[in-house]
């Protein structure tokens with residue numbers, strides 16, 4: 001855990017330090033004011049992992065969801081899930097954020113889902129376009145796409161990390177989105 005992250009920090013952290021899978025979930029949540037179950041789990045547990053409290057998580061999700069639904073509906077249909085992520089419902093287990101391996105290998109996203117690993121689950125042409133729009137240099141995009149082709153998804157992500165943090169050869173052995181976040185914070189702070 002990286003200490004206390006509060007609701008007002010999420011937006012700027014998402015741009016600077018979230019791995020691409022969590023950036024994608026965050027952007028779609030902001031855009032659609034909704035995420036489906038797989039996305040809420042993957043993103044919700046990640047946010048817990050970076051240190052967002054249950055109280056802030058509840059406010060955060062509610063703020064978005066109630067842009068398209070009554071607060072009643074949110075309480076009935078979604079609040080349980082969030083408490084569940086924090087082990088406050090169901091088996092009261094302490095749910096840990098998903099590793100890259102788990103995200104890459106289980107529960108692939110269907111139409112309308114935004115969870116998963118972008119390198120494994122987003123159409124390569126779309127990904128290329130996304131990175132061109134972001135201003136990632138052509139040779140870096142090529143390198144990322146080569147890794148994708150070879151199914152080295154965490155290496156593709158590591159290279160994305162290097163490019164977006166202006167680093168060379170910063171292979172920290174990526175295994176977990178929360179590790180990506182911690183490494184990014186180390187570089188930026």
Ligand code: SF4
Nearest residue numbers: 019021100117157177
């Ligand atoms: Fe997320 Fe891991 Fe895929 Fe990177 S490699 S996008 S951190 S699941």
